[in-house]
Amino acid sequence: MTQGTQLWGARFRSAPSPAMKRLSRSPNSYFRLAPQDLRSSAAHARELVRAGILTAPEGDEIVAALAALGADIAAGTVQPAPQDEDVHTFLERALVERLGTLGGKLRAGRSRNDQAANDLKLYLREKARDIAAGVLELQDALLAQATAHQQTLAPGFTHLQPAQPVTFAHQLLAHAQAYARDIDRLTDWDRRSARSPLGAAALAGSAIALSPEISARELGYDAPCENSIDAVGSRDHVAEFLFVTAMLSVDLSRLAEEIFLWSSRQFGWVELDDAYATGSSIMPQKKNADIAELTRGRAARLISGLNLMLVALKGLPFAYNRDLSEDKFAAFEAIDTLELVLPAMAGMVATMTVRTEALARQSTEGFTLATEVADWLSRNGVPFSEAHEITGALVRYCEEHGVGLSDLSPEQLASVDPRLTADVLPHLTPEAAVAARSGYGGTAPARVAEQIDRLRTLCDSQRQWAAA
Structure with a gap:
């Protein structure tokens, strides 16, 4: 025994x-x-x-x-x-x-205090790269879908209400930009975490292990910690790691929420692959976006883990205390959750079918071209405050007469305001609307193509860090 x-x-x-x-x-x-x-x-x-x-x-x-x-x-x-x-x-x-x-x-010459701090820091630095690799797999899926849908028209939303036409690629890339920042946070966190606690012993440093800088380099750190008490008593690197993973989980949850909406019968924007959906035990017709729902739910765990770590640290005297062992509970929960969620989300995005006709049809519903009228008036010398009022009156006219903006005749336009002429009509198409947004970062297809190229380059550099 x-x-x-x-x-x-x-x-x-x-x-x-x-x-x-x-x-x-x-x-x-x-x-x-x-x-x-x-x-x-x-x-x-x-x-x-x-x-x-x-x-x-x-x-x-x-x-x-x-x-x-x-x-x-x-x-x-x-x-x-x-x-x-x-x-x-x-x-x-x-x-x-x-x-x-x-x-x-x-x-x-060592203590469990510096061992515990060092073991978890090494583990988190390794897992940060694994998490980044998982996010990059999702980025690849988003980039592939965005590349295929640079010209696909879609309704853009604010307040979950139709706002302006966008390209579907632009909507997908909004999420991709958030994930790029999440990976940047991981790399930035890793730079600050590249200090070794080994050699701090219990709290005062070691009387035997007098060359911690050599051990630090052997373990892949830049240098040992500057202060031995800080080395064993700090867990701000764990709290920061938990913030980064919690922020990532929130970003994942936002994409999950949109996919949940997009795949609903009411939106009908995307069809999920059978391999990345579930059914119902009682309703045979159901096809549920459970990956999206589970991702949305699991974000709560990572947010609570960050709160757990901050509360555990708040009242501690600055040295090692057993309270600090809560760091592993929170960190492991975050890592284990992301290792389940990320590949499932990446697969769901990569395999979903985009219903381009439904997106194009809905791109002008809810008077999403109204801003084009106001912009046109403004470019023709009308103060925007007046242009806004005129366009609002035009939308009210359309609602009362059951017509769309692009269906209006020159006579109907003039009946609302004589400054509205037939010259505005060529601007009242979703293609014209997205093409007009041609500034840096806009939804114009040419700008979206440039965004895709820049993001691919960024992802390639992040991939190198994740593989290091």
Whole structure:
């Protein structure tokens, strides 16, 4: 039977109570940090060789044993035991079982405080790139759909009311721009998080591990943390990571909400692929956008995780406190959620069929061309305040007579205001409306094509970071 290893307790007269053990033991999900802890342990072993605590052969033996242990954990042949309090206890026990007293030497000059901070930071830096790769898969789907629909007319909305015609590509790219910023936030977060806590020990720094800058470089950091108390007591990098993932989840939820509307019978803009929809247990005709709904719902978890971390930090004295272990709960929930949501959303977007005729038909419903009248009047010398009033009166006339703006005769136009002439009629088409919005960032197809090219270039550079 596996014997438990306890990293503390010599000064206590009695063993921990079962209730204390249950509360203190890490949840099973926390043991996922074993690969990061093993990497840190290998770097620390080399530091102990530099410090003279280990001989070079001893250091090599420990590093080899750590690599073998990592392979066995990955293969599932070595697993935490119920008596292992946390990932550090588990790995030290397993190492001592293999190396005897030599395995116990590895603990010199470090603490679970700097180990815990370092393990999670390494994990988050790796997962930030995985999340970015998932977002880029969704970006590829959006770009493919946008490329196919640069000329597709669609109604643009404000307040969920028809506003002005746009191209459907432009609407899709609005979401893509938000995701590009989410990836930028991840890269910016990573730059600030490239400081290693290893070597801070419990809080004051280590009297043995005196070259943390070397270990930092070995682990892919830029440098060690400037202050050892800050290294073990800070979790602002976790809170910031949770903000970035919460913002990403909100952006995903907004796209999910639109797809939910677009695929409804009332909108009829898109048809979801059967592989990315669900049915009903009682209504055979139903085809539900469950991916969109689940994505929208899961955003609540990430928002609450950010709140959890901020509240946990708010009243803490600045050093290590066990409250900080809540960082893993919130971070793992965010990562696990996004790893489920992102590929599902990407697949749903990539495979949906766009109903271009329905979009074109609806692009002028609700008098979306009214702004074209006001703009035309303004370009012909009418103050916009008056042009607005004239156009409002024209819309009221159309509603009362049951006609559309583009169906008006010159006589009807003039009956509303003599400044409305037949010259306005060529501007009252959705094609003319979108073409007129030709400024940088506008919905004109030529501008949308440029936006697609710029976004592809940006995504390519972000892909390089995600793969690094």
